[in-house]
Amino acid sequence: MHDFLAPKKCKLRAHTKIHKSPFLAYKQLAGGSSGITCAKLGEAEVMAQAGISDILIANEIIGKHKAQRLANLAKYCDLKVAVDDPGNARDISSAASTAGSEVGLVVDVNMSGGGPTGEKKLEGMLNRCGVSSAEMGSELAVEISKLPNVRLRGVMGYEGGLPENPDAEEGKSLTRQALERLVRVSNAIEDRGLAVELVSCGSSTSYKVAADTPGITEIQAGSYILMDTYHHRFSPEFDYALWVVAQVISLPKPDRAILDAGGTAISGDAGLPELRAKTSGMKIVELNAEHIHVETGPGTALHRGDRLEIVPSNIDTTTCLHDNYVVTRKGEVEMLLPVAARGKFQ
Numbered sequence: 602m603h604d605f606l607a608p609k610k611c612k613l614r615a616h617t618k619i620h621k622s623p624f625l626a627y628k629q630l631a632g633g634s635s636g637i638t639c640a641k642l643g644e645a646e647v648m649a650q651a652g653i654s655d656i657l658i659a660n661e662i663i664g665k666h667k668a669q670r671l672a673n674l675a676k677y678c679d680l681k682v683a684v685d686d687p688g689n690a691r692d693i694s695s696a697a698s699t700a701g702s703e704v705g706l707v708v709d710v711n712m713s714g715g716g717p718t719g720e721k722k723l724e725g726m727l728n729r730c731g732v733s734s735a736e737m738g739s740e741l742a743v744e745i746s747k748l749p750n751v752r753l754r755g756v757m758g759y760e761g762g763l764p765e766n767p768d769a770e771e772g773k774s775l776t777r778q779a780l781e782r783l784v785r786v787s788n789a790i791e792d793r794g795l796a797v798e799l800v801s802c803g804s805s806t807s808y809k810v811a812a813d814t815p816g817i818t819e820i821q822a823g824s825y826i827l828m829d830t831y832h833h834r835f836s837p838e839f840d841y842a843l844w845v846v847a848q849v850i851s852l853p854k855p856d857r858a859i860l861d862a863g864g865t866a867i868s869g870d871a872g873l874p875e876l877r878a879k880t881s882g883m884k885i886v887e888l889n890a891e892h893i894h895v896e897t898g899p900g901t902a903l904h905r906g907d908r909l910e911i912v913p914s915n916i917d918t919t920t921c922l923h924d925n926y927v928v929t930r931k932g933e934v935e936m937l938l939p940v941a942a943r944g945k946f947q
């Protein structure tokens with residue numbers, strides 16, 4: 602990811618909700634990421650307390666109490682947050698005025714849903730937060746520009762990565778159309794005489810399309826660093842760097858082994874996890890809260906106590922289940938690395 606983006610105009614702003622570790626965030630910064638992205642205020646607090654200075658919270662932070670926390674945090678780092686509502690922008694402005702800080706605001710754009718100006722819904726693309734037209738985006742930007750202690754920094758949108766589409770080229774084309782909508786909002790804001798520094802979007806599956814879309818300045822890719830089976834289907838160029846190790850605890854039938862890790866240790870929210878080693882005839886067929894069922898074919902006998910490495914289908918909903926990473930190099934354990942922002946979802 603870093604090598605791909607290094608010669609491009611468009612920079613990486615690594616999404617750290619994937620690993621929730623300031624140590625890994627620092628590695629990404631050292632590798633060329635221009636700053637970091639967080640999903641939650643609590644995550645941003647952990648990253649700022651570790652000394653990271655350039656942080657985008659790619660999410661709406663709502664309510665006066667949270668606005669106050671945001672305003673306080675902005676004293677310690679260059680903090681930017683997504684907004685899609687003038688009332689929310691006013692709350693943040695008022696909290697920052699009280700705190701004596703400045704919070705950067707980034708207009709959040711829903712690029713995929715149908716907008717009020719007749720823009721089509723883009724099938725298979727994420728339809729979540731954000732303003733849904735260039736007019737709404739530029740109006741909000743003008744409102745922000747009038748408020749004290751907040752500064753308009755740009756626009757962001759999350760299209761959800763490449764869509765599940767049997768026609769890969771069509772998937773890329775839908776993604777490009779979504780990203781072009783984001784650039785149109787940015788242009789509309791500039792047409793109102795306001796500066797747009799950041800046009801932020803993209804993911805570990807859409808980064809190539811995003812980097813080649815004129816006007817995009819940064820990509821919020823995250824999963825590429827550890828990977829999961831969902832992202833691997835789209836971006837096999839990134840190796841798996843994380844797996845959960847589970848033990849065989851029971852062999853109820855000749856073709857079945859039961860492991861001692863389940864949904865409390867490995868997420869199943871993007872489908873069943875997979876065995877890291879592709880041993881023919883052996884596959885995961887069921888995930889319970891505390892158990893995994895493995896079907897074993899002829900010649901794949903397992904024994905109680907055997908250890909298997911399992912790759913999750915979704916990485917962020919797996920890392921949040923663990924206190925530590927066991928960091929290994931060439932099979933040797935080097936350290937236990939805390940998942941420091943685990944549980945910091947408030």
Ligand SMILES: Cc1ncc(COP(=O)(O)O)c(C=O)c1O
Nearest residue numbers: 616659759804805821822823824
């Ligand atoms: C707002 C936002 N940006 C970026 C990403 C990163 O995407 P990926 O994990 O595919 O790199 C996500 C992931 O859910 C996201 O919600």
